[in-house]
């Protein structure tokens with residue numbers, strides 16, 4: 001039987017807005033049907049982070065080899081480190097009819113948009129820039145200078161918001177998750193309707 005390809009869901013937004021928090025909450029929900037794509041990075045693991053669970057941690061040399069071999073769907077350099085999405089995992093999962101969830105920054109998301117135009121692109125926005133700074137400081141994982149460069153970068157990232165299909169405000173984590181789930185459900189319904197209509201038209205020929 002014909003099996004529809006899975007949906008590629010891209011969640012992006014500035015550092016500190018709560019992408020990781022929202023993603024973890026989504027994946028803890030029992031009825032979640034998305035598969036999380038673990039990214040590759042050259043940044044050092046933070047305390048508690050595990051290789052192969054949070055990220056695949058690689059040296060710059062190994063990362064650059066994968067770029068040359070065409071093994072990444074997209075990649076970007078973000079505040080001094082590479083981050084990228086392994087291509088084979090994404091393709092195999094979508095081909096099996098399952099949805100894939102990417103949590104990536106805006107430059108990489110723009111590359112995915114070019115390659116997978118029928119993906120679903122969601123921008124997670126902070127209630128304000130000052131709240132973004134509060135969250136970055138509160139997380140306590142970066143030094144003051146890195147926080148300052150991330151907040152500065154957030155201004156450019158916010159300008160990319162209009163390139164996304166949806167903007168979801170992360171005022172409260174559970175509300176943001178509910179909004180994302182509603183968007184994904186609506187997108188599935190839309191696709192089913194389009195496909196049904198298409199098949200009906202073919203039958204009518």
Ligand SMILES: Nc1nc2c(ncn2[C@@H]2O[C@H](COP(=O)(O)OP(=O)(O)O)[C@@H](O)[C@H]2O)c(=O)[nH]1
Pocket residue numbers: 013014015016019020039040043074075076078083084085103104105106107108109
């Ligand atoms: N382009 C791209 N960005 C990624 C990928 N994985 C993570 N990122 C983004 O890289 C940025 C920095 O990630 P990280 O160092 O984990 O910091 P944090 O998200 O602020 O906790 C965040 O905006 C992530 O969403 C990826 O595979 N590709």
Ligand SMILES: Nc1ncnc2c1ncn2[C@@H]1O[C@H](COP(=O)(O)OP(=O)(O)O)[C@@H](O)[C@H]1O
Pocket residue numbers: 013014015016017018019020021022135136138139170171172173
């Ligand atoms: N809706 C929210 N309200 C308040 N704090 C939040 C919210 N979402 C996330 N946070 C906090 O903000 C900080 C940054 O969140 P994180 O998920 O690490 O962001 P990102 O992955 O986008 O860099 C964390 O300390 C997290 O607990």
